[in-house]
Amino acid sequence: MSEQGLNTVSFAGRAAASSQFKALYSEGMSLVEETASYLDGTGRAASKVLPRMASVLYAAESMRLTTRLMQMASWLLLQRAVNNGEMSREQVMSEKSKVRLDGFNVDRNAPGWLDLPEGFRDLVERSLRLQNRVAILDREIYRPADPTVLPDNENSVRAQLNLLRTAFGN
Template identity: 45%
Template sequence: MANPTHIRQSDGPDLTFTEGKVFEKVFTDGMALVEETAAYLDGPGRKLSQTLPREASLTYAAWSMELTTRLMQAASWLVMQKAVQDRDMKRSDAALDKYRIRRDDPPLDASAQRGRGLPDLFLDLVERSENLYERICRLDSAIYGNGPKDTKSPVSLQLQELQRAAETGAFDPLRVWGNAK
């Protein structure tokens, strides 16, 4: 028998996935991770970030923003799938490119940052969040098929511009950071 996530009907993706236990588990775990990460970043993580060495502090700030963005994208996708499940949204609408989720940028590599001054709990959250995001990207692709690969979100485009500016020397985050102190 075919995998239910790959079954399609003539009018769009099959609902089997959102009606199953796998979706409920991904939804529950994903939303719990969003809450856990938000609580950490707003509480102990915020206090701890103020005591980090300069380089670790810069990485923490950048990664916190990226982590928050990816988790919000994942949560939005999960909520949208829930709307499909509850018949509050048409499955054909959920297949539109604007609701799709895919990885445009490489994942954050928490293992490469271990031992470099970032808190282990933060790196654990990064790792778990990256795993969730990757899983949701695979599910999206399995349910709705592969969409255009060259479509980037506005946030991804701005991050690319910042990266290009930093690489060319037009923007030096370390210099800006030093002037802010």
């Protein structure tokens, strides 16, 4: 087996253990706190005066919002634990299987969406952007390793050149 695969640098893995991850972690946890504060305060008062359709939508979307944020917070806490050596990658993989980072999208064309308070819609939009960033990082960090192993005497550039020669006959 070639050692080339062992020398591959995982940029996503490094980003997950860097100051960029710390900023993402901080942003995520701050958004959780901000949302909780909003929903318990300003949002609660605003939801009481919404038209019926918007009121129903507010209830549904606030549940999706809190679920989305809790899933992201779980992922961020797991990643922080592996970064700090508190959990092994295998332990995190086992726990991470319980975390969903997709499927919480929003229908901005739903009846009543534009009647929702602007502050609430802003929290939803920010949570969706954060969810997307976390999901991308998750896919990059935890995707299966490339099973392609080159023969010891072949490097990746030569392998690509050989593929091109085979495809184009030169």
